[in-house]
Amino acid sequence: MLTVDNVNLHYGAAQALRGVSITAPMGKITCVLGRNGVGKTSLLRAITGQQATSAGTIAFNGAGLDGLAPYRRAKLGVGFVPQGREIFPLLTVKENLETGYAPVARKDRFIPDDIFSLFPILQTMLGRRGGDLSGGQQQQLAIGRALVTRPKILVLDEPTEGIQPSIIKDIGRAIRYLRDSTGMAILLVEQYLDFCRELADHVYIMDRGEIVHEGPAETLDTPEARRHLTV
Numbered sequence: 001m002l003t004v005d006n007v008n009l010h011y012g013a014a015q016a017l018r019g020v021s022i023t024a025p026m027g028k029i030t031c032v033l034g035r036n037g038v039g040k041t042s043l044l045r046a047i048t049g050q051q052a053t054s055a056g057t058i059a060f061n062g063a064g065l066d067g068l069a070p071y072r073r074a075k076l077g078v079g080f081v082p083q084g085r086e087i088f089p090l091l092t093v094k095e096n097l098e099t100g101y102a103p104v105a106r107k108d109r110f111i112p113d114d115i116f117s118l119f120p121i122l123q124t125m126l127g128r129r130g131g132d133l134s135g136g137q138q139q140q141l142a143i144g145r146a147l148v149t150r151p152k153i154l155v156l157d158e159p160t161e162g163i164q165p166s167i168i169k170d171i172g173r174a175i176r177y178l179r180d181s182t183g184m185a186i187l188l189v190e191q192y193l194d195f196c197r198e199l200a201d202h203v204y205i206m207d208r209g210e211i212v213h214e215g216p217a218e219t220l221d222t223p224e225a226r227r228h229l230t231v
């Protein structure tokens with residue numbers, strides 16, 4: 001499992017994470033909710049190694065991640081689907097998927113069939129440029145690219161943002177399938193409450209850089225949880 005223990009993160013003098021502790025067990029979907037700007041993306045940046053922490057520890061399946069560069073964490077099985085998707089617009093869908101080869105052994109440098117079973121549209125659009133895809137298709141491509149790296153934990157930053165409902169359903173199904181078929185850990189950050197309530201095994205809520213609530217998905221309906229989520 002992923003263990004984040006008492007982590008602080010600063011941008012200059014501004015503190016974005018304050019003593020954050022969470023776990024994301026294998027075979028479970030863990031969801032972190034919270035309003036805009038409470039530190040959700042910063043938490044994922046700390047986990048994936050894009051932003052240095054100023055205190056605390058992060059470990060995955062017993063291996064300390066602190067101080068490791070993002071590609072080293074990818075090699076250890078941390079797959080990341082960033083906010084805004086970060087698809088290469090001028091590369092084809094196939095080439096975008098192949099950018100996921102970097103951290104994998106030479107023998108594993110192929111695109112697993114599962115990706116096309118989960119997202120058939122990617123197969124039909126393999127030769128199209130990433131920039132020509134719709135937002136929802138780009139999100140599927142971003143998840144596909146992360147799966148090419150053979151992650152043991154999939155970390156997703158607001159996968160439903162700006163995406164039409166039918167594709168949100170497909171993405172939810174894919175995340176559930178990945179949990180059940182591969183036993184990977186899934187950690188996702190969201191603002192969309194219903195998506196988390198349906199999908200999550202365990203939820204955390206953040207407010208102003210801190211974890212302020214933790215529990216099973218049903219606890220999202222308690223007045224205390226709602227208070228932290230309403231604008």
Ligand SMILES: Nc1ncnc2c1ncn2[C@@H]1O[C@H](COP(=O)(O)OP(=O)(O)OP(=O)(O)O)[C@@H](O)[C@H]1O
Nearest residue numbers: 011014016034035036037038039040041042043083
């Ligand atoms: N590169 C940066 N430099 C300085 N401050 C930053 C930087 N990135 C984020 N922040 C600040 O850190 C705080 C947490 O931001 P963060 O993006 O982690 O929140 P978030 O919950 O993911 O929000 P959103 O839902 O908008 O993505 C905010 O106050 C934000 O302004």
